[in-house]
Amino acid sequence: METKVRIGLIGAGRIGKLHGENLAHAVPSVDLVAVADPFMNDATRAWAEGMGIQSCYEDPEKVFSDPLIDAVFICSSTNTHAEFIMRAAKAGKHIFCEKPIDTNLDKIREALAAVEQAGVKLQVGFVRRFDHNHKMVHDTVASGRLGKPHIVKVTSRDPDHQPMDYIKVSGGIFMDMTIHDFDMVRYLAGSEVTEVTAYGAALSGAGYDQYGDVDTAIIMMKFENGALGVIDNSRAAHYGYDQRTEVHCDKGCVQVANDLNDQAMISTGDGVEIAKPTWFFLERYNNAFIAEAVAFADAILKNTDTPVGGKDGLMPVMIAMAADTSLREGRPVKLSEIV
């Protein structure tokens, strides 16, 4: 590799700093040269200095207009994603954007059109595709050695409740949490979802029903290739981050269990204990965050398609909308209804 991708980071909140640290320390093919955040302050400047970032701005335009910057990581709040994509595209920057692009289909389509017109690359942050476990399921199915997929299963449970203040503005479980799983089933099935039926309930007593939301859900789906799928969700597993995937095919089944904190087994007269699953996404998907950044840089340096493109940003939002309609109306909803 002759050169490195010079990157500007847009947004230095929790997920922005996570990407920033990976880009600075764990992705040899990039240089992280600038960060912009409307709430730029001394703490963020100190963090940036520790990361070796040369320039700190409040105004993202400083990044978009810097001719030495090749690509941006958009890690700002969701409501700014579509606009920043368009501004970055217009400026000719390649774009990594955290999920979701937006919760409005028209805004997503407008952003994707801008990307296409500009001819820049776009990668959407569906990080779980880069997890060693889920990728193994995908690769096994995609290899064809098990024949065609019949049943695609995803178990996805967060370790504990988010604050109700967050839930109030989260957009609902399907748009906030299951959206990752909607991406995952498309990835594993290698096919588009055509219909969903969603069941949901607020069972925990934590108060989701106050906001018309649920904490427990099961969503069935049909795929274009004939396969059937199912996702089960809980907002609070308590024992850790429960992230299992499975595809049953013509000739057999591939499934992955959770990564555990360790491989210990303690056996006494009282019983046998093993380790809990890793606690949450930072622990579970740490290497996947690095891998997705490496993949983005590779796509730029080798001028190939990014592994998670514009359509991958659009479809999960549409499926989430269909699931929401299904839950509210108590009926199967075809994706063709979502416009």
Added chain:
Amino acid sequence: METKVRIGLIGAGRIGKLHGENLAHAVPSVDLVAVADPFMNDATRAWAEGMGIQSCYEDPEKVFSDPLIDAVFICSSTNTHAEFIMRAAKAGKHIFCEKPIDTNLDKIREALAAVEQAGVKLQVGFVRRFDHNHKMVHDTVASGRLGKPHIVKVTSRDPDHQPMDYIKVSGGIFMDMTIHDFDMVRYLAGSEVTEVTAYGAALSGAGYDQYGDVDTAIIMMKFENGALGVIDNSRAAHYGYDQRTEVHCDKGCVQVANDLNDQAMISTGDGVEIAKPTWFFLERYNNAFIAEAVAFADAILKNTDTPVGGKDGLMPVMIAMAADTSLREGRPVKLSEIV
């Protein structure tokens, strides 16, 4: 225990012989004294002699009318179950009946009414409740230590296709195969199903669609206690009998993996192999068949309720009918619609 339950066996086909051998060899609290089968022949007589059975008949009435017989095991073809239950009840015999009682709700109800009127005990052969694994899931949930159930999951896949001649007359996947899973979800949830939505497809190419049947299905359900449930089925797993259950609750999750043929791990440069799941129900549920017979005898000797009673025989048939309607009509179906 002062005395033994004297048992007559009705039907000496595959499942009848399986029960007969367990009753003769593995259930100390019973005496198997007679067998009736319309196709009684020398081979069956020889088998009966080997089991120490004194009397062999063609006519089941000989069993029903024998005053020394306390109870019958009805293992004849499904279309005779309801009638034999009524005749046995009228004769004052306690009744173990293989599943399903019938596929017609009125006939089931008539049979159950006869049982109630006669005051005899009835146990229906949902054997999986007696499996050490599924029972552990049930007992953990029922103990209340995990709080209320939120998500009930059953994976149930047969090892390989049945002959199409069988499929043609099987009554369809829900009545023939999933009926066990419908019993299982009621058992695990500790609550009745109120609504189901079923997806199904014929994906294997083995010909199920010729008979309006499917080989792959996912069924979601709601329970009275608020929990949600899901079953996934395949007619042909190929790697063995895949029978996993899981209940996610307020405070955590209990799940069971498959019993394997052995605990071996073979590691080489080419990869790591472990054993396959046990092949089919004979291998997997052998001890459960014994345990259900012991439980039936215990209920008689101690004059307690049988663990799987008349309602347990009725409800899975109703759920199967609802699932079938859902699949055909493409909509959620409430159990209250099934009359």
Added chain:
Amino acid sequence: METKVRIGLIGAGRIGKLHGENLAHAVPSVDLVAVADPFMNDATRAWAEGMGIQSCYEDPEKVFSDPLIDAVFICSSTNTHAEFIMRAAKAGKHIFCEKPIDTNLDKIREALAAVEQAGVKLQVGFVRRFDHNHKMVHDTVASGRLGKPHIVKVTSRDPDHQPMDYIKVSGGIFMDMTIHDFDMVRYLAGSEVTEVTAYGAALSGAGYDQYGDVDTAIIMMKFENGALGVIDNSRAAHYGYDQRTEVHCDKGCVQVANDLNDQAMISTGDGVEIAKPTWFFLERYNNAFIAEAVAFADAILKNTDTPVGGKDGLMPVMIAMAADTSLREGRPVKLSEIV
């Protein structure tokens, strides 16, 4: 199979009854026709009747002299084994004898000579060879697919202490407990032990040292084929019967974990629990006891060698003696020293 092996049982203690029940109920190729026990009483007669055994004797000679009996199961106390083998052999009966044949090499050799002279078959009760797990290790090694064995490992721990009254007369840990493991390493290595070095200690505080015995031991050994071996023993694992075997070979490794009570995993915020290993030999080796009886009957009916013959009865006793010498003298002991 045209005919059955008619068997007489010598000794109706715990292990005798265990064999008797298997022979009566689970081994179709035999008829258990007689039992002899010097302490014959009503309880044993009732048990025998329940098993369908026709004749109950105090004097084993009644069994040895019955011309209709083909074979005997010698399950009496160890100090009678050698004599009963000789009497049975002289009477032309095939012999299954519980382990060990004797703890005196000359008496073993005398018994084996009598067997050879009489031309009857002898099988020694090293039941673990018939366990599905250990057999899988053996068969994998014996198949040659992993190349030659390099390291043979056995972990063997009893669930809890035996009464000190038993320990006092047990002959010591090597002769009483490790003798099974000495048979196992020969079986797995496919080669004879040439040297052992034993470490042992009384660490539990249960009082083994009062009798010059140990509760904890590690024994290394060399095999004729060059492989090295190691056994670790504890008298009290507390969590169950810990019985693991492993062979590391030229091209890889085969190992078996314990059979567990069930396949459940219970996950909560407090931790993750799985099932304990099965408690003791009755639970763990139940099917192996049946399989060894089937194999004995097969060897008679097909006139083939028994799978565990006279030399297999002799060698573990010699290895146990070498281990005992090694522990007492603090040095490696060659098997050639044991005469």
Added chain:
Amino acid sequence: METKVRIGLIGAGRIGKLHGENLAHAVPSVDLVAVADPFMNDATRAWAEGMGIQSCYEDPEKVFSDPLIDAVFICSSTNTHAEFIMRAAKAGKHIFCEKPIDTNLDKIREALAAVEQAGVKLQVGFVRRFDHNHKMVHDTVASGRLGKPHIVKVTSRDPDHQPMDYIKVSGGIFMDMTIHDFDMVRYLAGSEVTEVTAYGAALSGAGYDQYGDVDTAIIMMKFENGALGVIDNSRAAHYGYDQRTEVHCDKGCVQVANDLNDQAMISTGDGVEIAKPTWFFLERYNNAFIAEAVAFADAILKNTDTPVGGKDGLMPVMIAMAADTSLREGRPVKLSEIV
């Protein structure tokens, strides 16, 4: 934390670069400011620049004499360790030294005396103590919840043969490979080894016997606290890096399995595959290398003892010598013989 530990790296070979990258990227509490290597070249200078290291030297004295440097990482060849420890100690630098300190006891003792006289901190690179799995075994034993340790077991197998050119000068399996395991058993037992007996053989055909070395070994040991231990080694597991530890105690057992490449299970009619163990120490102990560097920095910043001190550097070498004597002389060797 107010300040950072300024570190100079001595030796920029494979293990030096590994430590350098961790110090530069993954240990926030240090600044890696200099590197010295007698073979300093453009490639190493470029690597150093990428790591943000300011100074590159051929002569380590430049590092020892730099008053701004607080501590050194000695990653040079083993024969230089003792001398560099002494020079660093004299210069008042804290010292992290890769294992082993030396293979000559007098040189080790001389180096340790210099460290003690200078009052600087010394940590020896027994990295496995910082692995999440082995640490869990240690912490469980050290907590006392299982009572006293009875049996300490280590399985340690490298994935494949080293080149014979390396084996020729490696010092033999015990000093080169088992030395890590000798440290591990001391760490897990919480007690010193008092005696060892070693068995070894060259079984692979790769040629170890040409150099008087072995490729397969089993070593038993006794500990001061009464516990017994055993290590089994192979130079070539082929399926990956097999690193399992286990301690059986008064009240139960704690054991760890290998970390695997992923948690996938692929089930077909042909069998069931799971992932292989991670390949070698870079994959398996990556996080442990970071953790040991963090622990070293912490000890300096908080002025506490390092977790792996001088005695921990000395004892494994003595045990390795005892094992070597045992193998050559065919007898148990007490540690008190090694002087």
